[in-house]
Amino acid sequence: MANSNHTNQAATIKTLSAIQTEVKNINRIALSVDCVIFGFDENKLKVLLIRSDLKKFQGLWSLLGDLVDPKEELDSAATRILKQRTGLDDVYLEQVKTFGCIDRHPAGRVITVAYYSLINIQHHKLQILDNELHWHDVNDITELAFDHKQILDTSYEQLQRRVQEHPLAFSLLPKKFSLRELQNVYESILDTKMDRRNFRKKFFAMDFLVDIDQMEQDVPHRPGKLYNFNYNKYEKKKKKWVGIDF
Amino acid sequence: MANSNHTNQAATIKTLSAIQTEVKNINRIALSVDCVIFGFDENKLKVLLIRSDLKKFQGLWSLLGDLVDPKEELDSAATRILKQRTGLDDVYLEQVKTFGCIDRHPAGRVITVAYYSLINIQHHKLQILDNELHWHDVNDITELAFDHKQILDTSYEQLQRRVQEHPLAFSLLPKKFSLRELQNVYESILDTKMDRRNFRKKFFAMDFLVDIDQMEQDVPHRPGKLYNFNYNKYEKKKKKWVGIDF
DNA sequence: TTTGAGTTGTGTAAAAAATACACAGTATTT
DNA sequence: AAATACTGTGTATTTTTTACACAACTCAAA
Numbered sequence: 001m002a003n004s005n006h007t008n009q010a011a012t013i014k015t016l017s018a019i020q021t022e023v024k025n026i027n028r029i030a031l032s033v034d035c036v037i038f039g040f041d042e043n044k045l046k047v048l049l050i051r052s053d054l055k056k057f058q059g060l061w062s063l064l065g066d067l068v069d070p071k072e073e074l075d076s077a078a079t080r081i082l083k084q085r086t087g088l089d090d091v092y093l094e095q096v097k098t099f100g101c102i103d104r105h106p107a108g109r110v111i112t113v114a115y116y117s118l119i120n121i122q123h124h125k126l127q128i129l130d131n132e133l134h135w136h137d138v139n140d141i142t143e144l145a146f147d148h149k150q151i152l153d154t155s156y157e158q159l160q161r162r163v164q165e166h167p168l169a170f171s172l173l174p175k176k177f178s179l180r181e182l183q184n185v186y187e188s189i190l191d192t193k194m195d196r197r198n199f200r201k202k203f204f205a206m207d208f209l210v211d212i213d214q215m216e217q218d219v220p221h222r223p224g225k226l227y228n229f230n231y232n233k234y235e236k237k238k239k240k241w242v243g244i245d246f
Numbered sequence: 247m248a249n250s251n252h253t254n255q256a257a258t259i260k261t262l263s264a265i266q267t268e269v270k271n272i273n274r275i276a277l278s279v280d281c282v283i284f285g286f287d288e289n290k291l292k293v294l295l296i297r298s299d300l301k302k303f304q305g306l307w308s309l310l311g312d313l314v315d316p317k318e319e320l321d322s323a324a325t326r327i328l329k330q331r332t333g334l335d336d337v338y339l340e341q342v343k344t345f346g347c348i349d350r351h352p353a354g355r356v357i358t359v360a361y362y363s364l365i366n367i368q369h370h371k372l373q374i375l376d377n378e379l380h381w382h383d384v385n386d387i388t389e390l391a392f393d394h395k396q397i398l399d400t401s402y403e404q405l406q407r408r409v410q411e412h413p414l415a416f417s418l419l420p421k422k423f424s425l426r427e428l429q430n431v432y433e434s435i436l437d438t439k440m441d442r443r444n445f446r447k448k449f450f451a452m453d454f455l456v457d458i459d460q461m462e463q464d465v466p467h468r469p470g471k472l473y474n475f476n477y478n479k480y481e482k483k484k485k486k487w488v489g490i491d492f
Numbered sequence: 493t494t495t496g497a498g499t500t501g502t503g504t505a506a507a508a509a510a511t512a513c514a515c516a517g518t519a520t521t522t
Numbered sequence: 523a524a525a526t527a528c529t530g531t532g533t534a535t536t537t538t539t540t541a542c543a544c545a546a547c548t549c550a551a552a
Contacts, residue, residue: 205509467497468499471501
């Protein structure tokens, strides 16, 4: 096979300069990072999209992405994009998958590393003055530029799996939240309804919620208690595994 | 930020040729695929390694990888590497993560997409005549070339999670297997002991195992029954999800 | 042929977790 | 003052998970 840097002949040790020649001259591919930025508002899971800046996709929305600089770490590129677009750093960010279809980008071979991030829309609202940048209901999206619909779907599926096994939901909420808000996050991400009493029982039993002795404000009904999530306690007590279940 | 292909100024539509110029001239990075090939033998989880063909890492073992050709799909590159090294196609293969540290490769910026695959060592034994290619106990590995130890660790952790939620274990076994062999796979991957009767009960209750009415041969003790895994039945009946659990 | 080693195959009782389910009380709006 | 929309709480039932023991079988070695 052409361009192999490993062979199965014993004792074929390549020099570094030979490899360098290969790396420099032959197999170079453009690399981008795309961020699926999730938020939660109006009891719906949202994703932040921008109008495509490519003529070919004019009118379509796309994820927030950028080329990776050759001197830039992947995670740093994702963090940079987030910071540029939302003004936020210190957000939950996780690599999802790398998408490398040959013809996914009209400009040539561009492979992209997808990340998703979870942000608290309230903290962020100020930043979207730009009317080419908008929050969209995840479930209303049918078409996006490039292969971004596929990237969104994959990220959403990963979020659905992860949110059940890790305390991600809190990243979509303010530091103080009511149990109803928390349940709404789960119900919208997982697209299901849960029993309110059992939901409460479950979270109280976990014992990671801190009752901060405050009540909701400005709700048009009886206000509920507010809680924090205690990440420290979680880190100490989190369980290792579960069992075989498929 | 330099090289941005998205801006937050409304109505900035880039032409395709402008983007093409960027992609061609600036942000090009070499791309490779590395495969973590897991096997199961002697009641241990194994990984297939090759002696590094780079002088800098002479003596160290490394994962099986190669540069991706600009005209090659990522999955195809992984499949190709597997076919080259093991002679097998039609194996379980899954993308794990992309590793992009700036200085991970001595030849310059090379980012690598890691895959893991699960193969049945028996089917494969013939192919390793090459004494630079060897199966190693996963748990005995302390150092590898490049950042391959980190890639292995990440892949192994992902395998541990996945094997509990998906029927992967069967890919490490022959089509016909005994329940003890199956339990040994789980115990070695998860590095734990399980109760034999409860293990059996669980798998029989799932109802995906087919009793093929054959017995183990050539075992130095009372032979057990052999089973197949019924993937069709699994695909039809697999559960959607579980619940909040962390 | 006997014995020891190493395994197979099987069931039940107890504990833990998940589920289903109803009503009185409180803040807000009209 | 009435309507709305939520809060907060407990129990009984079902399901799942866990812990645990023994007789029978095959092979290999004495």
